[in-house]
Amino acid sequence: MNLKPCTESVLDRFKRYVQIDTQSEEDSRSYPSTEKQWVLLKMLAGELRSLGVEDADVDKYGYVTGAIPSNMPDDSDIPTIGFIAHVDTSPAITGKNVKPVVHPDYQGGDIVLPGDPTQIISADEYPNLEKQYIGMDIVTSDGTTLLGADDKAGVAEIMTAVETFMRNPDVKHGEIKIAFTPDEEIGQGTKYFDVKKFAADFAYTMDGGPLGEIEFETFNAFLARICIQGVGVHPGYAKGKLVNAIRILADIVTRLPKGMSPETTEEREGYLHPYDFDGQSEEAAVKVLIRDFEMDGIEQKKAILGKIVEEVRALYPKAAIDLDIEEQYLNMSYPIEREPRLLEYAREAIRRAGAEPHTKVIRGGTDGARLTYMGLLTPNLFAGGEAFHSKIEWVPVQVMEKAVETIVHLAAVWAEKR
Ligand SMILES: [Zn+2]
Known part of the structure; x- marks a missing residue:
């Protein structure tokens, strides 16, 4: 031209x-x-x-x-x-x-x-x-x-x-x-x-x-928000009472499968990616991206998150842990x-x-x-x-x-x- x-x-x-x-x-x-x-x-x-x-x-x-x-x-x-x-x-x-x-x-x-x-x-x-x-x-x-x-x-x-x-x-x-x-x-x-x-x-x-x-x-893209409500007590009097939301959050994040993250996957492989967290000992939240090219893969990853939250809930009965998942795009x-x-x-x-x-x-x-x-x-x-x-x-x-x-x-x- x-x-x-x-x-x-x-x-x-x-x-x-x-x-x-x-x-x-x-x-x-x-x-x-x-x-x-x-x-x-x-x-x-x-x-x-x-x-x-x-x-x-x-x-x-x-x-x-x-x-x-x-x-x-x-x-x-x-x-x-x-x-x-x-x-x-x-x-x-x-x-x-x-x-x-x-x-x-x-x-x-x-x-x-x-x-x-x-x-x-x-x-x-x-x-x-x-x-x-x-x-x-x-x-x-x-x-x-x-x-x-x-x-x-x-x-x-x-x-x-x-x-x-x-x-x-x-x-x-x-x-x-x-x-x-x-x-x-x-x-x-x-x-x-x-x-x-x-x-x-x-x-x-x-x-x-x-x-x-x-x-x-x-990708099919979903966003999971995990919100943790712990129990806040002055650390001086905390024994048996304080439930630390940050520790619970860390526990959840360490359970995410390491082979299923952006840094360990490529091309058509999906992942779970914790990318944003926020909180104090009483209350904490983490956002996790769920990504997969196939919907089957999305369902599988949602189930993994659900299971992790269940396991951690059982360990901290006094905490409230909410898992909320929304669609971002398909x-x-x-x-x-x-x-x-x-x-x-x-x-x-x-x-x-x-x-x-x-x-x-x-x-x-x-x-x-x-x-x-x-x-x-x-x-x-x-x-x-x-x-x-x-x-x-x-x-x-x-x-x-x-x-x-x-x-x-x-x-x-x-x-x-x-
Ligand atoms: Zn751009």
């Missing part, structure tokens, strides 16, 4: 967006979970409008949406395609004062981050670097914060694609919908998303990893596989962008999983970043550029093949 260049490169956009702190926060009562996400959300709505997306707006929940009209004379049977990215960054690592650093013309070896030399991107741990990205420009943080490529790479790619559509009317496409969402990292990104109003037939999230990746299979592959065009056209677009498509299971959720079950089939495409949710998060500039091209080609493929 011979395209007129944009006024702002995907790299420059990306660098601007990552410097805006949009960290989301678990257990917040507001939506979006943090006030600061509004800054980028409102800015993106304004930028869409100034690029010519006339109806771009941000609603009361923070969802930014906009539409690019079809430029085909007969578009009645061209599906409307949405592109979606999330603006928030992980609560795990600070996203304040992000200083993006470009390491130009990567020539192999480890990358040491300048702001904290103990933060090193190892070429062994991230083999794509030497396998695919030699000669590319790698963007990182300075090592003291996360970068926020998850998912500001996706945001910058979609925005750059929007400008590309606007400046290149020769690129044929049906109606295109854009959405930027808050709070994906805390599993709330689609909570108030109005699929009907968005009115896309299909969508893609730009929130995946390495060049060429297509993801359409996620494996998105079943409905997506019923619409073969979704993946076929994505593969075609990636090839046209000069990359090799490959599929991978998602050991985590994306908003696409939930959207899929809300009726909007939404596979996830590569945005380019790796080492998400860490200080060594990185993304190659040229992969972001390929992602922009993929979006543009994908809209064209849908218009061509319908």
Whole structure:
């Protein structure tokens, strides 16, 4: 494709967006979970409008949406395609004062981050670097914060694609919908998303990893909360009376099977993952993620948790131990596989962008999983970043550029093949 260049490169956009702190926060009562996400959300709505997306707006929940009209004379049977990215960054690592650093013309070896030399991107741990990205420009943080490529790479790619559509009317496409969402990292990104109003037939999230990746299979995801009410007594008079909730919590956690954790499993294996705890001796709680690609595996893991809680209850009859399990999202592959065009056209677009498509299971959720079950089939495409949710998060500039091209080609493929 011979395209007129944009006024702002995907790299420059990306660098601007990552410097805006949009960290989301678990257990917040507001939506979006943090006030600061509004800054980028409102800015993106304004930028869409100034690029010519006339109806771009941000609603009361923070969802930014906009539409690019079809430029085909007969578009009645061209599906409307949405592109979606999330603006928030992980609560795990600070996203304040992000200083993006470009390491130009990567020539192999480890990358040491300048702001904290103990933060090193190892070429062994991230083999794509030497396998695919030699000669590319790698963007990182300075090592003291996360970068926020998850998912500001996706945001910058979609925005750059929007400008590309606007400046290149020769690129044929049906109606295109854009959405930027808050709070994906805390599993709330689609909570108030109005699929009907968005009115896309299909969508893609730009929130995946390495060049060429297509993801359409996620875990079935459940969250267990175990709350322990002990008995509080001054330690000086505690003998035979005090029941320590922290000890009970520790007892429960040590009973979780070690071979069934994220650090000991890969690919299609599920796990139980205690990831958040809170408490004092009188009262304590732990949250455990339950993950499996199959529902059988979920049921098995729920039973393991139930049995552990039963065993520990028997040991501490004076304590109250509650186990509560809620569904977070389900494996998105079943409905997506019923619409073969979704993946076929994505593969075609990636090839046209000069990359090799490959599929991978998602050991985590994306908003696409939930959207899929809300009726909007939404596979996830590569945005380019790796080492998400860490200080060594990185993304190659040229992969972001390929992602922009993929979006543009994908809209064209849908218009061509319908
Ligand atoms: Zn993400």
